Amino acid sequence: MCAYGLLLRRLLPALVIAGIAITPSFSSEPRGVSYMLLEGSTLTDDCPICGRPTIIMPMRGTFQLVFREENPLFTTYDVQEIAFHAPPGAPTYKATGEGTYEIGGEVALVQRMQLTAQINDRKGVELKSDYVPLQRFWPMIEIDIREPDDPPNPLQVFYMHIVAAPVREVWFSTGVGLTSASLNQRVSDGDLLSHTGRIVKTNQELVGRLGIMPMVPDLGLDAFDVAPGGEALFSIEENIFSETLGPLQHGDILSDKGRIVRRNQDLISPFGPMLPIPHVGLDAVQMMKDGEILFSIEGDVFSEKLGVCLGRGDILSEKGTVFRTNKELLAKLEPSNLQGDAGLDALHVWPNGEIWFSTEISFESKRFGHVGQGDLLSDGGWIIFRNLDILQPFAPLEDLADFDFDALFLVTEDESQEPRIADAQIIVDAESGDVWIEWLSNAKVFQVEQADEPGGPYFPIGFIFPGTDFLDPAAALGKTKSFYRIREW
Numbered sequence: 001m002c003a004y005g006l007l008l009r010r011l012l013p014a015l016v017i018a019g020i021a022i023t024p025s026f027s028s029e030p031r032g033v034s035y036m037l038l039e040g041s042t043l044t045d046d047c048p049i050c051g052r053p054t055i056i057m058p059m060r061g062t063f064q065l066v067f068r069e070e071n072p073l074f075t076t077y078d079v080q081e082i083a084f085h086a087p088p089g090a091p092t093y094k095a096t097g098e099g100t101y102e103i104g105g106e107v108a109l110v111q112r113m114q115l116t117a118q119i120n121d122r123k124g125v126e127l128k129s130d131y132v133p134l135q136r137f138w139p140m141i142e143i144d145i146r147e148p149d150d151p152p153n154p155l156q157v158f159y160m161h162i163v164a165a166p167v168r169e170v171w172f173s174t175g176v177g178l179t180s181a182s183l184n185q186r187v188s189d190g191d192l193l194s195h196t197g198r199i200v201k202t203n204q205e206l207v208g209r210l211g212i213m214p215m216v217p218d219l220g221l222d223a224f225d226v227a228p229g230g231e232a233l234f235s236i237e238e239n240i241f242s243e244t245l246g247p248l249q250h251g252d253i254l255s256d257k258g259r260i261v262r263r264n265q266d267l268i269s270p271f272g273p274m275l276p277i278p279h280v281g282l283d284a285v286q287m288m289k290d291g292e293i294l295f296s297i298e299g300d301v302f303s304e305k306l307g308v309c310l311g312r313g314d315i316l317s318e319k320g321t322v323f324r325t326n327k328e329l330l331a332k333l334e335p336s337n338l339q340g341d342a343g344l345d346a347l348h349v350w351p352n353g354e355i356w357f358s359t360e361i362s363f364e365s366k367r368f369g370h371v372g373q374g375d376l377l378s379d380g381g382w383i384i385f386r387n388l389d390i391l392q393p394f395a396p397l398e399d400l401a402d403f404d405f406d407a408l409f410l411v412t413e414d415e416s417q418e419p420r421i422a423d424a425q426i427i428v429d430a431e432s433g434d435v436w437i438e439w440l441s442n443a444k445v446f447q448v449e450q451a452d453e454p455g456g457p458y459f460p461i462g463f464i465f466p467g468t469d470f471l472d473p474a475a476a477l478g479k480t481k482s483f484y485r486i487r488e489w
Helices: 002-007 203-207 264-271 326-333 387-394
Strands: 014-018 021-025 033-037 042-046 055-058 060-070 074-085 094-104 110-119 122-128 141-146 157-165 167-173 178-180 185-187 192-194 199-201 223-227 231-235 240-242 246-248 253-255 260-262 284-287 293-296 301-303 308-310 315-317 321-324 346-349 355-358 363-365 369-371 376-378 382-385 407-412 421-428 435-441 445-451 469-472 481-488
Touching: 060 094, 074 110, 094 122, 110 141, 110 157, 122 141, 122 157, 178 387, 199 203, 223 407, 231 284, 260 264, 264 301, 264 315, 284 346, 293 346, 346 407, 355 407, 382 387, 421 481, 435 445, 435 481, 445 469
Parallel strands: 223 284
Antiparallel strands: 014 021, 014 481, 033 060, 033 157, 033 167, 042 055, 042 157, 060 074, 074 094, 094 110, 110 122, 141 157, 167 192, 167 407, 178 185, 192 199, 223 231, 231 253, 240 246, 253 260, 284 293, 293 315, 301 308, 315 321, 346 355, 355 376, 363 369, 376 382, 421 435, 435 469, 445 481
């Protein structure tokens, strides 16, 4: 059961400046693991005694799971900062509150959740479940909670179906560009976006160190991941020449630090294709914890080593093995009209083995009906997000049913509990007051927080980002001291 405790969010090294002095410190203060509601989460508003139509409303939102205690049978978490809401355009339903979640068991794994919530104007709504079997592999959560059989208000009885994953942000790119009403600007299909409605990295920021002269407006974005140390890995959609690296192919894995991580031919050569080794493109990529690179290709190619045809929807390993076939990925979604391979545009492999992905083409599912090429799916047989739902914060002006889904990176919890920042320094510009922070870490993404006193409170002074340096402009002007800490994922 101790494995459940690994989801505790720790506070990472606090970098402290007083004048120009630097004093590293560490904190063990517990932090919640941020969970996000997925497709399938619903709130039911019922009136069993009056016969009015039952309202079943899809719900979106987040909550925090904070470790409380564990014993030989169960691990208990506090459920905090509940912020659920119906999607835009639907009747207004909002839920806030707190509660507990238990997981464990003597023979088989079971779970139980109890919440005290305010739903719209109703306060003190008690919803709970019995001990029930897990419906998804931990750390995913799927559970039904409801008011008691003798509810305090029989004219309005609430039920919730909660489907959630420990995801803080979803980063992605689209297959086509869009005009964002919320940002009041054009968003490129080569920009890396966040589901929160911001641009994480523009295409120019990603390719800026690749030595491309003159700089072209946009090279597209086919795949994205982050390596330990905050190095952004990606592929572009077209071939181009670099003054420093030579020819760059649209199937090469490139780095925002200005290097070629893998040539496309290096990825495919372990499969023993017919010589000369072909260029097969790249549509999805993920670097695993041990450094192994998983990827998908744009076109089919025959592997003489394995004696099979490698499909564009298969997950391949740079070790020369097929990690998962497209047929295996789609099996539990029960496609009804596919004549072959649906392709693979994005992927994320969870430590528990579940795979999230998107396909290159739309298809019909016996379970869900139409599945778009921009929908995020699970090989467990679930839809994680619909394409227009995840793009809603950008308020696209274009009237499209699907903007496609090209790249994927999840800001989620790491298995390690130990702080990973090995070294850090702060440089203060005495004239401008700018504070420049640099650090070394084998984590992937970071967020800087600041406080006026070492005990806090600390507040984020920037978004989550890949990289190991941060500029806090004019932060030191008029101050004798300022305290920083860095969260890492």
